[in-house]
Amino acid sequence: MHIVFYRLVAVFLPLTILEILCREHVIKPLILPAPSRILLGLWSVVAKGAFNAAILKTLANVGLAIVLSIAVGIAAGAAIHRSRHLRALLEPLFSTYYAIPIYAFYPLFIVVFGLGDAPQVLIGFMLAVVSMIVGTLAGLDSVPAVLGKTARVMQLGPVKTLRSVTMPYAAPYLFTGVKLAVAYAFIGVIGAEFIMSGTGLGYEIRFAYDNLDNDVMYPLILLILIIAVAINMSLDRWDRVLKSRRERG
Amino acid sequence: MMRRIIYAHPAPFFVIILLVLWQIVFWLVGRNALLPPVETGLYLVSLLQTERFWGHISETGAAFVIALAIAVVTGLATGLALGMNRTMAEVFEPFLLAGNSVPKIALYPIVLLIFGIGMPAKIAFGAIHGVVPVAIFTLTACNNVPPILLRAAATMQLTRWDTIRSVLLPAALPDIFSGIRIGFSLTLIGTILGEMFGSQRGLGYLLMTAIGLHNVHVIMSVTLLLVLVAATANALLLAQDRRLRNPGGAPQEPG
Numbered sequence: 131m132h133i134v135f136y137r138l139v140a141v142f143l144p145l146t147i148l149e150i151l152c153r154e155h156v157i158k159p160l161i162l163p164a165p166s167r168i169l170l171g172l173w174s175v176v177a178k179g180a181f182n183a184a185i186l187k188t189l190a191n192v193g194l195a196i197v198l199s200i201a202v203g204i205a206a207g208a209a210i211h212r213s214r215h216l217r218a219l220l221e222p223l224f225s226t227y228y229a230i231p232i233y234a235f236y237p238l239f240i241v242v243f244g245l246g247d248a249p250q251v252l253i254g255f256m257l258a259v260v261s262m263i264v265g266t267l268a269g270l271d272s273v274p275a276v277l278g279k280t281a282r283v284m285q286l287g288p289v290k291t292l293r294s295v296t297m298p299y300a301a302p303y304l305f306t307g308v309k310l311a312v313a314y315a316f317i318g319v320i321g322a323e324f325i326m327s328g329t330g331l332g333y334e335i336r337f338a339y340d341n342l343d344n345d346v347m348y349p350l351i352l353l354i355l356i357i358a359v360a361i362n363m364s365l366d367r368w369d370r371v372l373k374s375r376r377e378r379g
Numbered sequence: 380m381m382r383r384i385i386y387a388h389p390a391p392f393f394v395i396i397l398l399v400l401w402q403i404v405f406w407l408v409g410r411n412a413l414l415p416p417v418e419t420g421l422y423l424v425s426l427l428q429t430e431r432f433w434g435h436i437s438e439t440g441a442a443f444v445i446a447l448a449i450a451v452v453t454g455l456a457t458g459l460a461l462g463m464n465r466t467m468a469e470v471f472e473p474f475l476l477a478g479n480s481v482p483k484i485a486l487y488p489i490v491l492l493i494f495g496i497g498m499p500a501k502i503a504f505g506a507i508h509g510v511v512p513v514a515i516f517t518l519t520a521c522n523n524v525p526p527i528l529l530r531a532a533a534t535m536q537l538t539r540w541d542t543i544r545s546v547l548l549p550a551a552l553p554d555i556f557s558g559i560r561i562g563f564s565l566t567l568i569g570t571i572l573g574e575m576f577g578s579q580r581g582l583g584y585l586l587m588t589a590i591g592l593h594n595v596h597v598i599m600s601v602t603l604l605l606v607l608v609a610a611t612a613n614a615l616l617l618a619q620d621r622r623l624r625n626p627g628g629a630p631q632e633p634g
Contacts, residue, residue, distance in 0.1 A: 229613035
């Protein structure tokens with residue numbers, strides 16, 4: 131209870147101070163409009179529906195990147211798990227992958243694929259897929275070898291083995307992979323929209339910034355933050371529910 | 380024989396495979412979109428002989444070093460402050476985790492409005508990217524320090540500062556170092572991104588103008604340089620990371 135109270139204080143105290151500073155024009159509205167005004171702006175932006183197309187576009191691209199990266203990530207992870215040589219070869223890639231500025235490849239993708247949705251989805255996919263592969267590998271590693279043998283001795287089919295042996299062990303790791311993949315897909319797609327594109331939330335924010343239109347820009351930024359944090363928190367909660375259910379047996 | 384060499388040195392083999400793939404993709408998509416590896420390397424070398432290119436590199440380098448220093452110091456301080464106090468940790472941990480999942484690129488207009496176009500904006504943007512992982516790893520590291528060490532410190536009546544210096548930091552160092560390694564990469568990415576939007580100098584700016592001019596030579600060679608620098612730095616930090624975790628130097632996976 132205390133914790134929740136402190137958290138509320140940690141959110142609302144800075145907001146109140148900002149509100150006062152903005153209303154007293156210590157912070158100029160050209161830099162930051164008052165938080166209450168941003169909230170009202172968010173309401174009118176969502177209610178008017180002027181940005182629904184951009185929001186849908188971004189969510190569709192993020193969704194596509196997530197689905198692709200999970201499907202490809204699990205398939206590739208399973209394949210890499212089967213071949214020791216492939217794994218030894220790819221290990222250095224996994225350990226350096228997230229150090230590489232993937233956005234640097236975006237210009238190349240634009241040149242190759244044109245300015246459609248493909249480059250954005252590809253950036254989101256590239257950022258997301260490796261955490262899914264690593265999650266799949268960790269999950270498959272966690273299945274004790276003796277259980278695989280037991281399944282073979284009991285002549286379980288591949289589907290049954292997957293359901294009753296592999297998944298119970300691998301699921302938590304897979305879920306971690308999914309969580310990271312979702313976050314990375316968001317970061318990748320929206321980042322790509324910012325750098326160069328003709329649609330989507332990232333583009334609209336950039337457009338509003340170029341036009342010094344703070345009444346649109348700040349609400350849209352807030353919208354992105356809310357969507358990203360809400361999805362992340364609900365996945366987290368789901369993860370915890372699954373874990374506690376597993377611990378209860 | 381061949382297999383044993385691959386097992387002993389997977390990284391060079393991987394690089395060779397990447398180069399071959401690169402060449403194949405070049406043959407597929409053509410000169411309009413890509414350059415072949417050798418030509419890119421040669422163009423990068425010729426760029427590296429011009430003074431203007433080094434100006435961009437030193438600009439990016441300076442921004443990156445300052446951003447990294449800010450990210451590490453702020454991240455360490457936040458992580459330690461939360462790690463020493465259970466209530467504070469519980470209150471603020473969700474904020475840190477949420478900060479990690481947010482696409483920070485969405486914040487760039489705010490950074491630009493506050494700092495204006497130029498060096499401070501890039502530094503801020505780099506530091507924003509790097510600070511969260513350092514703080515999260517430091518906090519986790521503090522939570523993983525065996526409580527008996529802290530009780531021993533309390534028994535010996537160490538001051539708070541002495542406890543941090545001679546108990547907490549040494550015990551948590553391997554995890555903190557991992558956080559700094561990840562913060563290093565993210566700060567570099569953040570600095571480059573900051574330069575792409577809010578700057579008139581630096582490698583990110585060079586990349587952005589090259590996109591506008593459709594200058595494949597510059598795009599490819601700057602990308603190659605960034606990937607080389609990031610991968611090399613990461614490999615060095617990773618080796619140090621493993622050494623910290625495994626001080627005896629014994630092989631981690633026998634066989």
